[in-house]
Amino acid sequence: MLSRTSLLAALAxxxxxxxxxxxxxxxxxxxxxxxxxxxxxxxxxxxxGLSQYGAQRAAxxxxxxxxxxxxxxxxxxxxxxxxxVRVLISADTSRDVVVASRSGLVVRxxxxxxxxxLAQARxxxxxxxxxxxxxxxxxxxxxTSGRWRRLRTVRGDAEFTAGGKPIxxxxxxxxxxxxxxxxxxxxxxGLDRDTVNVLPLDSYLKGVVPREVPSYWxxxxxxxxxxxxxxxxxxxxxxxxxxxYQLCDxxxxxxxxxxxxxxxxxxxxxxxxxxxxxxKGGGPIFAxxxxxxxxxxxxxxxxxxxxxxxxxxxxxxxxxHDWTVRVTDAKIEQAWPGVGELTSIETSERDGNGEWGGRxxxxxxxxxxxxxxxxxxxxxxxxxxxxxxxxxRVG
Numbered sequence: 091m092l093s094r095t096s097l098l099a100a101l102a103x104x105x106x107x108x109x110x111x112x113x114x115x116x117x118x119x120x121x122x123x124x125x126x127x128x129x130x131x132x133x134x135x136x137x138x139g140l141s142q143y144g145a146q147r148a149a150x151x152x153x154x155x156x157x158x159x160x161x162x163x164x165x166x167x168x169x170x171x172x173x174x175v176r177v178l179i180s181a182d183t184s185r186d187v188v189v190a191s192r193s194g195l196v197v198r199x200x201x202x203x204x205x206x207x208l209a210q211a212r213x214x215x216x217x218x219x220x221x222x223x224x225x226x227x228x229x230x231x232x233x234t235s236g237r238w239r240r241l242r243t244v245r246g247d248a249e250f251t252a253g254g255k256p257i258x259x260x261x262x263x264x265x266x267x268x269x270x271x272x273x274x275x276x277x278x279x280g281l282d283r284d285t286v287n288v289l290p291l292d293s294y295l296k297g298v299v300p301r302e303v304p305s306y307w308x309x310x311x312x313x314x315x316x317x318x319x320x321x322x323x324x325x326x327x328x329x330x331x332x333x334x335y336q337l338c339d340x341x342x343x344x345x346x347x348x349x350x351x352x353x354x355x356x357x358x359x360x361x362x363x364x365x366x367x368x369x370k371g372g373g374p375i376f377a378x379x380x381x382x383x384x385x386x387x388x389x390x391x392x393x394x395x396x397x398x399x400x401x402x403x404x405x406x407x408x409x410x411h412d413w414t415v416r417v418t419d420a421k422i423e424q425a426w427p428g429v430g431e432l433t434s435i436e437t438s439e440r441d442g443n444g445e446w447g448g449r450x451x452x453x454x455x456x457x458x459x460x461x462x463x464x465x466x467x468x469x470x471x472x473x474x475x476x477x478x479x480x481x482x483r484v485g
Contacts, residue, residue, distance in 0.1 A: 116438040117446075119484045123431060125419045129473065131480035132445065133384025133403070134410035138395045139163060140318050141383035142303050143410065144402040146311040151402070155313035159368060161402075162318075162387065163377060163394045169369040171324045174270075175294050177346055178335040182261035182285040187274045188219040189250050190258040190265065197230050200247040200273060206230070211241060217260065220248045220274040222281045228274055249273035249288070256349040259285065268348040269293045275334040286335045287348065291327075294337075295319055295360045296352045301345040302379075305353035312359035319344055320360075321367040321377035328373060370394055382410035384479050386444040397443050410476055417473050422455065425472045430459030435482060437466075449478040 121127070133141075140162040148158050160166075189195070191208065195218065198205035208218055215232035223229045228248035231238045249271045250257055256267040270289025277284050287294075295316060303315050322344060323337060330336040339346035367374050375394055385404055389397040404411045419432045432455060439451030450466035466478035 116436065117481070118434055118436040119482050120434050121419050121432050121484055123419070125484050127417050127419065127422075127435075128483040128485070129415045129417060129475055129480050130483065131384070131413050131415070131475060131477055132382075132386075132411060133380070133477040133479050134382040134413075135380025135477060136378065137380055137383050137386070137388035137449065137477065137479070138378035138390035139387065140314065140377070140379035141381070141387065141400055141403050142311075142315060142379060143382045143405075143408040144400050145314045146303075146307050147402040147405045147408070149308035149310035149314070153310065155310045155317060155363065158310065158314040159317055162379075163368050163375060164396065164398075165394050166368040166370050166375055169367050169374070170365040171291065171320070171367045171374060172365050173291055173327075174288055175291050175323060175327055175337055176273075176275075176335045177287045177289075177294060177337045177339055178332075179259065179261075179268075179272075179285040179287055180339055181264075181266075182259060184261065185281065185283050186219045186221045187250065187272055187283070187285050188217055188260040189272060190217055190260060191215050192252060192255070192257065194252045194255055195257065196251050196253070197244075197248055198251065199228070199244040200249055200275075201245070203244050203246075206242065208232070208241075218250065220250070220283075222274065222276075222283045224281075226276075247274055247276055247283070259348075261285075266348050266350045268297075277334060284334060287339075291320065291323060292360055292364060294323065294346065296357045297346050297348045297350075298323075298344050299356040299360060300351050300353040301347050303356075305355040309355070309359060309362075312356055313363050315379070316356070316360045316363045317366055317368065318377045318379045320363070320365075321369075321374045322379070324367055324374035325376050368394075382408055382476075384411055384444070384477060386448065386479075388441060388443070388449055397441060399444075413476050415473070415475055421473070423457070426455055426462045426464070428460045428462050429455045429457030432457045435484075437480075437482070439466075444479065446479075446481040450480060451478075 195208045212232045217233040221229045229243045230241045251271045268287045273286045274283045275286040327336045337343045383400040383403045434456045436454040437450045440447035441449045453469040455462045
């Protein structure tokens with residue numbers, strides 16, 4: 091039979107696997123072999139600026155899009171911006187630009203040169219393409235029944251346009267429609283070219299907003315998202331160092347699906363807020379946004395991206411305000427083999443805002459063969475967590 095002292099020691103060992111030790115800013119969990127780790131957290135994304143779910147809740151409570159924007163981006167002013175953007179189409183990884191034939195389709199040099207009306211030149215063609223050739227030139231080919239034939243070559247880069255009508259880009263066994271211009275743009279890597287969509291800023295937004303938020307959301311939430319997305323794009327365009335394009339079409343910039351993804355409700359929100367942006371110091375702000383703040387926004391790189399309590403984020407329709415994800419010690423050991431057999435996890439450098447001390451800045455993994463220190467973001471992405479605002483339960 092175990093003595094009272096032995097029983098207390100055994101109980102302490104069990105509790106150490108279930109509860110963190112130390113203050114919320116530096117908590118440690120012991121991890122026995124074969125443990126299952128339940129990660130409980132709040133929010134989805136980095137938490138800077140507008141919470142998309144928060145905007146939806148605020149709109150249903152009667153706030154207009156301008157009040158929503160003022161709450162999430164305090165200290166900013168309203169302005170107007172238009173013009174065009176150049177967007178990299180990342181899914182088209184080939185050197186050529188292939189489009190489906192359509193009425194009004196024209197190919198033209200990006201710089202000086204005569205445009206060619208393609209339906210008149212080859213009315214039976216089903217597809218057209220721009221191919222880079224030696225000497226910094228572009229070849230224009232057409233396809234009728236499987237075989238490509240050459241129509242002409244032009245100096246420099248070239249592009250397709252259809253007078254504002256959508257053009258269907260064909261790539262990787264798929265296709266997608268885009269407004270504006272589809273350009274075969276020199277990347278600076280020899281004959282390599284990138285497919286770049288050049289179009290008005292608000293036309294671009296019509297392929298962004300329905301990819302960022304559901305089109306059935308409250309109209310004021312859609313308008314708030316339209317303003318944030320427009321402002322973000324204007325900031326990126328102003329500060330771009332990419333050369334032949336300014337924005338990408340993935341979540342590294344903003345998700346953009348072209349005319350194929352346009353929805354009536356989101357297009358109405360974009361038209362209703364036409365050219366409206368948030369500014370600071372005379373220029374567009376870095377209007378970051380994420381799906382859910384979890385109840386606290388996090389501090390960004392600018393004063394208009396403060397850490398502040400968010401009263402709108404928590405409601406029954408937001409599945410990301412509170413979440414849990416289960417991981418195993420084996421998954422962590424596989425991600426960071428330098429630790430050997432994992433024995434403990436420590437979280438530290440939290441931001442101090444909200445439950446558990448807020449978002450995690452650093453995670454320390456200790457094991458039988460070493461110690462690995464990673465950022466909260468790295469741990470989040472490797473483990474498939476929704477945000478860095480989390481705590482652990484080990485069992």
